Amino acid sequence: MSAALNIKKGSSxxxxxxxxxxFSDVEETHTLAVLVDNEAGVxxxxxxxxxxxxxxxxxxxxxxxxHEGHLSRITIVTTGTPQVINQIKAQLGRIVPVHEVHxxxxxxxxxxxxxxLIKVACNGDKRVEALRLADIFRxxxxxxxxxxxxxxxTGAPDKIDAFADLMRPxxxxxxARTGVAALSRGAS
Amino acid sequence: MTRQMTGAKMxxxxxxxxxxxVVFGYPGGAVLPIYDEIFQQNDIKHILVRHEQGAxxxxxxxxxxxxxxxxxxxxxxxxxxxxxxxxxxxxxxxxPLVVLSGQVPTFMIGSDAFQEADTVGITRPCTKHNWxxxxxxxxSGVIHEGxxxxxxxxxxxxxxxxxxxxxxxxxxxxxxxxARTSHYQPQVKGDLDMINELVDALEKAKxxxxxxxxxxxxxxxxxxxxxxxxxxTTGFPITSTLMGLGAYPASGKGWLGMLGMHGLYEAxxxxxxCDLMINIGARFDDRITGRIDAFSPKSKKxxxxxxxxxxxxxxxxxxxxxxxxGHVLEDILKVWKSRGRKTNQEALAKWWNKIEEWKAVRCxxxxxxxxxxxxxxxxxxLEELTKGHDRYITTEVGxxxxxxxxxxGFEDPNRWMTSGGLGTMGYGVPxxxxxxxxxxxxxxxxxxxxxxxxxxxxxxxxxVQYRAPVKQFILNNERLGMVRQWQQxxxxxxxxxSWSEALPDFVxxxxxxxxxxxxxxxxxxxxxxxxxxxxxxxxxIFDCLVxxxxxxxxxxxxxxxxxxxxxxxxxxxxxIGSTGAVLV
Ligand SMILES: Cc1ncc(C[n+]2csc(CCOP(=O)(O)OP(=O)(O)O)c2C)c(N)n1
Ligand SMILES: [Mg+2]
Numbered sequence: 001m002s003a004a005l006n007i008k009k010g011s012s013x014x015x016x017x018x019x020x021x022x023f024s025d026v027e028e029t030h031t032l033a034v035l036v037d038n039e040a041g042v043x044x045x046x047x048x049x050x051x052x053x054x055x056x057x058x059x060x061x062x063x064x065x066x067h068e069g070h071l072s073r074i075t076i077v078t079t080g081t082p083q084v085i086n087q088i089k090a091q092l093g094r095i096v097p098v099h100e101v102h103x104x105x106x107x108x109x110x111x112x113x114x115x116x117l118i119k120v121a122c123n124g125d126k127r128v129e130a131l132r133l134a135d136i137f138r139x140x141x142x143x144x145x146x147x148x149x150x151x152x153x154t155g156a157p158d159k160i161d162a163f164a165d166l167m168r169p170x171x172x173x174x175x176a177r178t179g180v181a182a183l184s185r186g187a188s
Numbered sequence: 189m190t191r192q193m194t195g196a197k198m199x200x201x202x203x204x205x206x207x208x209x210v211v212f213g214y215p216g217g218a219v220l221p222i223y224d225e226i227f228q229q230n231d232i233k234h235i236l237v238r239h240e241q242g243a244x245x246x247x248x249x250x251x252x253x254x255x256x257x258x259x260x261x262x263x264x265x266x267x268x269x270x271x272x273x274x275x276x277x278x279x280x281x282x283x284p285l286v287v288l289s290g291q292v293p294t295f296m297i298g299s300d301a302f303q304e305a306d307t308v309g310i311t312r313p314c315t316k317h318n319w320x321x322x323x324x325x326x327x328s329g330v331i332h333e334g335x336x337x338x339x340x341x342x343x344x345x346x347x348x349x350x351x352x353x354x355x356x357x358x359x360x361x362x363x364x365x366x367a368r369t370s371h372y373q374p375q376v377k378g379d380l381d382m383i384n385e386l387v388d389a390l391e392k393a394k395x396x397x398x399x400x401x402x403x404x405x406x407x408x409x410x411x412x413x414x415x416x417x418x419x420x421t422t423g424f425p426i427t428s429t430l431m432g433l434g435a436y437p438a439s440g441k442g443w444l445g446m447l448g449m450h451g452l453y454e455a456x457x458x459x460x461x462c463d464l465m466i467n468i469g470a471r472f473d474d475r476i477t478g479r480i481d482a483f484s485p486k487s488k489k490x491x492x493x494x495x496x497x498x499x500x501x502x503x504x505x506x507x508x509x510x511x512x513x514g515h516v517l518e519d520i521l522k523v524w525k526s527r528g529r530k531t532n533q534e535a536l537a538k539w540w541n542k543i544e545e546w547k548a549v550r551c552x553x554x555x556x557x558x559x560x561x562x563x564x565x566x567x568x569x570l571e572e573l574t575k576g577h578d579r580y581i582t583t584e585v586g587x588x589x590x591x592x593x594x595x596x597g598f599e600d601p602n603r604w605m606t607s608g609g610l611g612t613m614g615y616g617v618p619x620x621x622x623x624x625x626x627x628x629x630x631x632x633x634x635x636x637x638x639x640x641x642x643x644x645x646x647x648x649x650x651x652v653q654y655r656a657p658v659k660q661f662i663l664n665n666e667r668l669g670m671v672r673q674w675q676q677x678x679x680x681x682x683x684x685x686s687w688s689e690a691l692p693d694f695v696x697x698x699x700x701x702x703x704x705x706x707x708x709x710x711x712x713x714x715x716x717x718x719x720x721x722x723x724x725x726x727x728x729i730f731d732c733l734v735x736x737x738x739x740x741x742x743x744x745x746x747x748x749x750x751x752x753x754x755x756x757x758x759x760x761x762x763x764i765g766s767t768g769a770v771l772v
Pocket of ligand 2: 637639663
């Protein structure tokens with residue numbers, strides 16, 4: 001529980017509540033990594049918490065990451081005031097099958113990646129331009145017809161946004177995104 | 189001890205191994221195998237309620253008055269959905285419950301089978317945790333884990349949904365010791381740096397106040413003892429929420445009475461003007477804080493709570509301490525004593541002088557005149573005539589509930605059972621039955637309003653069946669009194685649907701149930717009538733006709749700060765401003 005809240009034992013100065021001024025009105029975006037027992041209903045509990053208490057979910061991904069320990073990792077990107085973010089973390093920590101809650105946004109540098117498949121329908125010069133832009137963004141062509149491409153692109157969410165924006169005038173037809181997976185940098 | 193047995197037998201075995209003596213329940217198709225096992229043993233007593241909501245409230249009363257978890261058994265579908273109000277009630281008031289529900293067999297789940305409901309789906313947001321057990325081998329482990337979760341950390345209700353084929357199938361039973369221990373182990377010891385910071389604040393405070401809640405009672409009788417020691421040795425004043433009444437004795441010298449929307453003037457004024465607020469096991473509920481931005485503006489605030497999510501949820505605090513109230517109080521006392529038991533005596537004396545001025549307002553005074561009983565008078569007489577008794581009080585929800593909190597005194601924890609967080613009309617009758625089952629020799633009184641009382645009155649049959657001599661003390665104003673009061677204050681006295689019309693003759697109703705009925709309408713007869721109720725060896729329905737349009741004061745109107753209380757009817761009409769009007 002204390003680990004979940006990032007309260008270091010024996011040291012009051014590290015209370016999660018004291019991390020930043022509470023009750024600031026400025027909304028922040030945070031990426032949370034939540035380690036949970038991979039059991040029936042656990043995702044419903046997490047999502048129910050967000051909808052029941054009126055929190056935002058920008059993106060959510062989940063998959064089992066430890067098959068032996070039956071642990072899944074849920075990565076949630078959420079926005080809120082610092083007070084709301086603290087509440088979200090505390091409320092997540094309260095769910096019985098939740099083992100750990102990490103706020104990757106405050107726990108030091110982290111990497112965030114998302115994968116997207118992007119379909120662009122176009123002809124002539126526009127095809128050339130689409131391929132040129134894909135090259136710049138290191139997007140791969142994973143399907144092609146005479147009148148369309150499907151690109152695969154990975155990166156931080158804003159990179160994917162930028163690529164999709166550029167494709168729009170060229171004939172953006174469909175987008176599928178996985179949502180964010182994130183890890184802290186460094187050895188631990 | 190691992191043994192092979194059927195799932196149904198496991199349920200009974202696991203309950204025995206958990207020390208369960210009483211189960212409140214109602215049978216049906218999906219739990220027949222479990223009822224068959226209950227039939228074949230004598231260790232666990234099953235109390236047959238008359239409605240599953242009643243089972244849950246009875247278990248809440250049992251739990252709250254004993255400190256043990258309450259256990260409920262219901263069937264699938266309607267049995268489970270009827271339990272939902274009780275589960276929500278227990279969740280909001282942090283009452284430990286283990287609710288077992290039957291479910292259609294696993295191979296029929298999802299087929300809209302007869303009496304199928306998605307019970308774990310429906311109860312997910314109203315339980316602390318719930319499980320659907322699809323494998324008999326896992327059943328005993330889940331039940332033991334259920335007791336662990338319900339009773340550790342911040343207590344709450346859990347639900348275990350057991351399909352009928354899982355009850356029939358055989359599997360391996362594990363005792364509580366063999367059961368897989370879960371990672372769920374909430375922190376009980378408070379951070380020592382923070383405790384030192386709090387002691388520092390205690391030593392310096394000029395205008396301190398303890399503000400305590402149900403968490404003290406949930407922490408156990410030792411926590412109440414430690415609280416008493418801390419309050420009495422520091423000489424600080426103390427107030428409490430509705431849920432915390434009895435943790436500190438009403439006769440104690442530090443006692444200011446309940447705080448909040450219908451709290452005492454001195455308690456709310458002291459909260460508003462204090463310079464150090466020590467919140468112990470309470471949660472800054474909106475009934476307590478009034479207008480948030482005007483809540484106790486000058487104080488440093490400490491908050492002790494076992495649930496980290498309670499801290500900084502509504503009110504920003506300066507000294508947060510996550511931990512069990514009992515453990516933290518013990519450490520506070522240790523540190524405070526070792527540092528020389530210091531307090532700012534001079535400032536405290538001044539603070540008490542101020543408090544005495546507020547007390548002199550005598551905010552609970554009323555005049556009993558004429559031939560109609562004032563509800564306050566009825567409770568004052570009830571208090572007077574039952575004070576020394578081994579007494580437990582339950583209530584329904586409404587004006588009578590607030591008057592009971594104001595006019596009855598509680599000397600010990602676990603003696604006061606009321607629906608605080610959810611405010612569930614219909615709580616009191618079944619809760620009183622549950623309390624009486626736990627304490628057969630004690631005096632159990634349900635202070636009720638006539639409207640609430642009707643909501644679960646079927647449980648009088650349960651009382652009669654099990655010879656539970658509960659006393660139903662109904663303050664009958666023939667009104668949904670609290671609703672009517674708000675309509676007077678907020679909606680220009682347009683009393684829309686707040687009349688209790690076509691009320692039954694409660695005395696005849698009592699006789700029909702096989703209880704004693706008493707009607708009292710004259711203040712002169714009240715004492716004798718109450719004595720008649722107390723002296724009757726069996727359940728009593730006491731119909732006390734009271735003043736119909738009495739309002740409950742003091743009152744902090746919605747949206748107002750603590751120092752703007754209404755003390756009486758003058759200026760009360762339309763007293764709630766437009767910003768307060770949207771609040772409930
Ligand atoms: C189940 C439920 N429905 C509605 C309400 C709203 N409500 C709160 S108090 C009240 C009136 C209660 O009337 P009564 O039991 O006669 O008590 P009184 O206020 O008259 O003392 C109502 C309808 C509630 N609290 N619970
Ligand atoms: Mg009434």
